[in-house]
Structures are given as structure tokens and as C-alpha cells.
């Protein structure tokens with residue numbers, strides 16, 4: 001069967017599914033993209049917009065278990081767990097804690113560095129093809145700390161980044177003031193990395209890609225998939241569709257589909273929050289990470305977006321926008337002139353694996369089924385690369401990267 005005769009269905013019109021559909025189309029396949037709401041305001045639309053190539057350190061860091069109780073009791077802290085959800089979270093949490101050892105941490109960091117080493121080029125190439133290069137701001141990424149002690153606590157992570165070839169220039173208070181005059185004295189020192197860029201509007205990228213796919217013959221289908229087997233799928237409204245190859249890129253819901261192919265895994269949603277301030281009253285040039293308080297701000301086309309936080313509460317609990325408000329309070333400490341009025345609050349579901357590495361693989365039992373999900377905090381960053389790799393796997397080509405760290409069976 002030639003590429004042109006092979007029907008590939010991609011499940012999920014988030015940024016990862018869109019990039020998979022894009023690369024499969026470019027490789028000559030007949031592509032169908034299916035989502036319960038292809039235009040909907042999903043995680044890929046409202047995130048912080050970073051192509052964060054330097055952000056390669058896995059979440060389960062050695063010593064994190066000692067920090068978790070402190071985070072949980074801090075109302076402005078970066079992590080919250082709804083107690084009622086704990087029994088469901090446990091399969092993920094126990095693997096997360098098991099992964100928080102020096103050897104796994106180092107191996108995970110190296111795997112992410114290898115995966116993301118082409119991320120910037122993959123974004124640039126994709127943007128050029130769809131004629132939307134201006135969406136990406138190639139400014140560097142700024143990390144700030146409240147004190148030298150706070151920065152020193154993360155020195156090992158920065159050294160590891162440097163070892164893996166990533167850029168990191170140390171900054172003192174004076175240098176920060178020169179780069180970002182809006183940052184008050186709370187930002188004492190930091191790093192600047194060139195391995196960073198950000199989108200002015202991640203939704204514009206999703207909309208642009210969807211439009212490109214539609215114009216180039218990809219069939220866009222609205223439907224919620226409820227059942228799957230190796231040759232076909234069934235949607236909630238009764239559509240039955242057949243495929244030759246299937247790509248599961250359904251974000252935080254992907255495990256519900258992979259389980260139907262005999263590939264269960266403890267995927268979780270790390271819910272994250274932000275507020276976009278249309279009139280922030282400050283001018284900001286760089287996407288900035290407030291490292292000790294674990295939140296970020298991004299100068300977006302529509303305002304200043306301030307967000308972050310990790311909340312474990314499952315896929316169905318209503319959002320708790322007190323998390324967004326807590327992040328604004330933290331931001332006011334760093335930006336004395338910040339105007340927090342009139343902001344738009346948002347929540348998204350990061351598809352998260354216990355070791356922070358995505359799943360990029362084929363099904364163990366169904367070799368015509370491929371997986372592209374679990375990118376956690378880095379789904380936008382890794383999307384263009386993952387899409388390229390999936391198209392190469394479907395073609396039977398060697399992607400030139402060791403995919404063992406990303407296999408679906410690693411949690412069994």
C-alpha cells in the first residue's frame with residue numbers, strides 16, 4: 001500500500017495531534033483528524049506559550065518527597081492535591097516518587113535534552129511551511145530568584161543543563177534591572193537562556209495549523225471516540241470509521257484509549273492555571289520564570305499571562321480559580337506596578353506521566369497504532385518534534401533518536 005492509499009486517523013486536535021497530522025500529510029498520507037471539539041478552547045490554546053528547550057529537568061527530582069508537605073500547606077504554594085482524589089492519584093504518585101532518584105533523574109534529563117535538541121528547528125520549519133513564522137518570538141528566556149541562596153539551591157540543575165550543551169548566562173540584580181525594568185527588588189539574581197522562544201498566542205498557532213490541514217485536504221471530524229480496536233473506531237454519536245493506522249494524541253485522556261489496545265498507563269492531569277491581564281500596567285519583554293515560586297509570566301499578544309501551579313484533582317472536578325488568584329498575588333511581589341484588574345482566568349490539563357517524559361511509541365499489541373501524548377509541561381515545546389517522529393515511525397523510517405525512554409510499556 002502506498003502512502004497515498006494509507007488512511008491514517010489522528011485522535012486529538014491539540015497541538016500534538018495537529019503536528020502529527022501536519023507531518024503525516026506532508027509525508028503523503030490520507031489523514032483524518034478527529035476531536036470531540038476541534039475548535040474548542042483546550043489545553044493547547046491557553047498555555048504559557050513557551051518553546052522551552054532549556055526546561056529539560058524532570059519533575060520527580062531527588063529530594064522532592066521532602067518538599068511536597070511544605071508545598072501542600074502553603075496557600076500560595078505551587079502544588080495542591082484534592083484529598084478526595086488521592087486514592088485515584090496513588091498509582092501515578094508512587095511511580096513519581098520512585099522516579100525521584102539521581103540515576104533516573106539524570107537519564108530523564110538526558111532523554112529530554114536529546115528529544116528537544118531539534119525542537120526550535122522543528123517549530124521554525126513547520127511555521128515556515130504554514131506561512132506563520134511571525135507567531136514565534138525568538139526572545140531569550142529569563143529565570144529569576146529572590147536570593148543567591150535560592151539560586152544556589154538550583155545550581156546543580158543549571159550545571160546539568162550546561163553539561164548537555166544548553167545556554168545559561170548568570171545575571172545579577174543590575175543585569176535583571178537592565179533587561180526587565182518592571183521587575184522590582186524581589187528579583188535579585190537569575191539566568192538568561194537563549195534556548196527559549198515563546199508564541200504570542202498559542203491558540204493562533206493551533207487555529208493556523210487546523211486551517212492549513214483543512215485547506216490541504218485533511219478530513220476534520222467532530223466526534224468523541226468511545227470505542228477502538230485495531231481497524232476501526234466508534235464515536236459517542238454512533239459514527240463508525242475505519243483506518244489503516246491510528247495515532248492517539250488525546251492529551252490527558254489518552255490512557256483511556258491506549259488501555260483499549262492493552263496499553264494501560266498511569267497518566268494524570270496536572271491541572272494548571274493562569275490569568276491574562278489585558279492592561280497589566282507594566283511592559284515586559286521576556287518570558288520570565290519565577291523559579292522559587294514556580295510560576296511564569298509571558299508577554300502575549302493579548303496581554304500579560306501569569307500562570308503555573310500544579311493541581312491534582314482529576315479530569316472532571318470544576319476549576320478552582322483561587323489558584324489563578326494566588327499566582328497573581330505572587331506576581332505583585334515581583335512587579336510593584338502590576339495592574340491585576342480585568343484578567344481572564346483559565347485552566348488547562350497537562351497530560352502528565354510519572355517520570356515527566358512523553359510517550360512516543362507504537363502499541364505493543366497493535367503495530368498499526370501509535371502513541372503521541374504525555375508531554376506534561378512541555379507539550380507545545382515538543383509538539384513539532386513529536387509530530388515529525390510519529391510520521392517517521394509510520395513510514396518505517398529511523399527517527400535518529402533513541403525512543404526507549406519514551407516507550408509506552410515503561411510503567412508496567
Ligand SMILES: Cc1cc2nc3c(=O)[nH]c(=O)nc-3n(C[C@H](O)[C@H](O)[C@H](O)COP(=O)(O)OP(=O)(O)OC[C@H]3O[C@@H](n4cnc5c(N)ncnc54)[C@H](O)[C@@H]3O)c2cc1C
Nearest residue numbers: 012014015016036048049050225251272348378379380381
Ligand atoms: C498553565 C499551563 C501552562 C503551560 N505552558 C506551557 C508552555 O509554556 N510550553 C509548553 O511547551 N507547554 C505548556 N503547557 C503544556 C501544554 O499546554 C500541554 O502539554 C499541551 O497543550 C498538550 O497538548 P496535547 O495535544 O497533548 O493535548 P490537548 O491540547 O489536551 O489536546 C487533546 C485533544 O484530544 C481530544 N480528545 C481527548 N479524548 C478524546 C476522545 N475520546 N475523542 C475525541 N477527542 C478526544 C481533546 O478534546 C483535546 O482537544 C502548559 C500547560 C498548562 C496547563
